[in-house]
Amino acid sequence: MQPIATFGLIVASAYAVLFGVMKLATARRWIDRSTAAFWIFISPWVFGFLLFTAGPMVYSLVLSFFDWNLLDPASFVGLDNYQKAAADPLLGQAIKVTLLYAVLSVPLSTALSLAVALLMNTKVRGIHFFRTVWYLPSLVTGVAQTILFLWVFNPTYGLLNGVLDVFGVHGPAWFNSTFWSLPAVVLMSLWTVGGNMIIYLAGLQDVPVELYEAAEIDGSGRWQRFWNITLPQISPVIFFNVVTGLIGAMQVFTQGYIVTQAGGGPDNSLLFLVLYLYKNAFEFFQMGYASALAWILLVMILILTALVFRGSAFWVFYEAGRPTKENRVRTP
Amino acid sequence: MSGPRELSRPGKAFAFLSLLVGSFVFAYPFLWMVATSLRTNQGVARAGINLWPIQWRFANYTEGLASFPFWRYLGNSVLSTVIPVVGTVLISSLAGFAFARIPARGAGVTFAVVLATMLLPGEVTIVPQFILFRTLNMMDTLYPIILPALFGSPFFIFLFRQFYLRLPTALTDAARIDGAGWFRTWWSIYLPLSQPIVVAAAVLQFMSSWNNFLTPAIYLTTDTWKTLPLALAGFSSVNSTDTTLLMATTIVVIAPCIAIFFLAQRHIVGGISFSGIR
Numbered sequence: 059m060q061p062i063a064t065f066g067l068i069v070a071s072a073y074a075v076l077f078g079v080m081k082l083a084t085a086r087r088w089i090d091r092s093t094a095a096f097w098i099f100i101s102p103w104v105f106g107f108l109l110f111t112a113g114p115m116v117y118s119l120v121l122s123f124f125d126w127n128l129l130d131p132a133s134f135v136g137l138d139n140y141q142k143a144a145a146d147p148l149l150g151q152a153i154k155v156t157l158l159y160a161v162l163s164v165p166l167s168t169a170l171s172l173a174v175a176l177l178m179n180t181k182v183r184g185i186h187f188f189r190t191v192w193y194l195p196s197l198v199t200g201v202a203q204t205i206l207f208l209w210v211f212n213p214t215y216g217l218l219n220g221v222l223d224v225f226g227v228h229g230p231a232w233f234n235s236t237f238w239s240l241p242a243v244v245l246m247s248l249w250t251v252g253g254n255m256i257i258y259l260a261g262l263q264d265v266p267v268e269l270y271e272a273a274e275i276d277g278s279g280r281w282q283r284f285w286n287i288t289l290p291q292i293s294p295v296i297f298f299n300v301v302t303g304l305i306g307a308m309q310v311f312t313q314g315y316i317v318t319q320a321g322g323g324p325d326n327s328l329l330f331l332v333l334y335l336y337k338n339a340f341e342f343f344q345m346g347y348a349s350a351l352a353w354i355l356l357v358m359i360l361i362l363t364a365l366v367f368r369g370s371a372f373w374v375f376y377e378a379g380r381p382t383k384e385n386r387v388r389t390p
Numbered sequence: 391m392s393g394p395r396e397l398s399r400p401g402k403a404f405a406f407l408s409l410l411v412g413s414f415v416f417a418y419p420f421l422w423m424v425a426t427s428l429r430t431n432q433g434v435a436r437a438g439i440n441l442w443p444i445q446w447r448f449a450n451y452t453e454g455l456a457s458f459p460f461w462r463y464l465g466n467s468v469l470s471t472v473i474p475v476v477g478t479v480l481i482s483s484l485a486g487f488a489f490a491r492i493p494a495r496g497a498g499v500t501f502a503v504v505l506a507t508m509l510l511p512g513e514v515t516i517v518p519q520f521i522l523f524r525t526l527n528m529m530d531t532l533y534p535i536i537l538p539a540l541f542g543s544p545f546f547i548f549l550f551r552q553f554y555l556r557l558p559t560a561l562t563d564a565a566r567i568d569g570a571g572w573f574r575t576w577w578s579i580y581l582p583l584s585q586p587i588v589v590a591a592a593v594l595q596f597m598s599s600w601n602n603f604l605t606p607a608i609y610l611t612t613d614t615w616k617t618l619p620l621a622l623a624g625f626s627s628v629n630s631t632d633t634t635l636l637m638a639t640t641i642v643v644i645a646p647c648i649a650i651f652f653l654a655q656r657h658i659v660g661g662i663s664f665s666g667i668r
Binding site for chain 2: 062089092106113115177184194199206209215311335336355
């Protein structure tokens with residue numbers, strides 16, 4: 059049987075059950091007709107979630123207590139995989155690399171995209187041109203971007219060391235250097251700040267002008283207005299970008315894979331956590347250990363996100379009841 | 391630097407100049423890539439940071455594309471991009487409409503779950519998904535790349551819901567009085583009205599599917615189904631000296647993204663701005 063036919067059959071039977079249950083439930087008046095319609099409308103997402111997210115997550119948690127190489131029958135090993143993880147120096151290195159990357163790239167890209175957005179929000183000439191030029195690089199992502207930067211950072215023929223030469227500086231070996239390879243990936247990530255910049259720009263343009271006018275009448279200076287009006291007003295936008303940026307940074311894979319030919323780089327200086335997970339699963343076929351790594355990654359991301367959410371109480375400003383962007387239609 | 395209006399003349403000049411210098415720095419790697427794709431191999435060694443090729447070589451493009459089954463890979467990339475784009479936009483719009491307009495028990499809690507799933511890293515599920523698709527006998531096919539993207543994305547559902555919430559409820563009432571069911575109301579009124587979000591979501595999904603690397607790298611092993619990013623990755627490891635061909639091929643691969651950006655620029659900027667505001 060064609061593989062897609064099996065899949066189609068699974069989906070079709072799921073829908074047969076769903077429609078049956080909804081019909082029965084409305085007939086017996088357990089739920090009203092609109093509730094039934096609601097569940098049918100969101101059912102594709104629910105099925106996708108169960109099949110490709112929730113189900114696999116439970117499965118991988120179970121798998122993390124087994125030893126399985128895909129060929130021999132899986133054997134239950136209890137907490138062995140987690141004990142192995144605790145003593146695995148490569149995992150320690152992968153966590154170090156990943157956290158260092160997140161800690162460097164998220165604040166730097168936040169600061170850069172916010173600074174550029176502030177500059178663009180000054181009614182400067184040629185804003186459309188600037189916006190396009192700054193945004194365009196974020197279209198060159200993944201493999202294409204990494205390949206380009208392999209050559210930008212090439213120690214001999216590369217663009218960056220060529221520029222440094224002009225200033226009489228002998229540039230480092232970048233991706234071939236234990237120390238400079240991670241900073242190079244961070245620099246590379248800064249090239250695609252355009253998307254965040256546009257989000258900040260929109261946030262800045264939504265700050266009510268009356269606030270600035272009132273502050274001006276009160277005689278406050280430019281920095282005071284920035285600290286007391288602009289930053290609090292756009293803090294929810296910053297918060298959103300920091301959370302998504304952090305989650306994205308913890309999942310970096312393609313850059314490390316392409317730069318190091320899936321190796322990990324000099325002294326494993328580019329062994330990102332997801333790359334290490336990938337190697338364990340699809341090179342060493344240690345499905346149980348890879349699943350344990352996946353859960354360690356998940357817990358790390360959840361803790362980091364929780365910390366940012368916790369900390370947000372101190373710096374994110376939500377104005378209660380203001381009919382803001384939330385209720386206004388933005389016509390692009 | 392706060393209010394848009396009160397900047398002094400030197401302040402404005404400073405902003406303009408910084409942006410200009412920054413644009414130059416940001417555009418340079420890109421232009422340099424285009425220049426490299428048009429040089430001879432000897433030219434690369436001598437060029438350094440110069441942009442203008444001394445000897446033009448357009449054959450890099452034809453030779454780069456001839457070095458792997460380009461049309462086959464292109465077809466696979468198109469398939470594994472277009473189907474998820476259409477699927478995810480329709481499904482997300484449908485769900486967003488339900489969350490915004492259909493009164494139902496449990497809707498609020500379900501929406502919170504949708505939002506929470508945005509925080510989940512997809513990488514956690516790569517091992518079990520691999521086992522699932524292996525069991526379904528779908529190794530080395532496009533199904534593992536296409537199927538998970540068909541069921542709507544929490545982020546797009548959120549965008550559509552926010553957009554539909556801002557439309558007047560009178561639209562729904564009028565349609566329902568005319569006898570239209572929920573599905574007709576969505577399909578012939580709400581979906582067409584949400585064109586800006588449709589375009590923005592389609593473009594974002596296009597970019598992520600077109601550039602997708604992790605899942606193709608896991609599932610696709612033969613030329614039959616490989617996609618363009620895999621070609622680039624393979625290229626860079628096999629002929630690592632042929633920079634010129636590699637750059638030419640890279641430009642061909644990213645060209646659709648850039649073309650789409652210029653076609654839909656207004657909507658992308660609008661959609662991205664809309665998406666970032668909570």
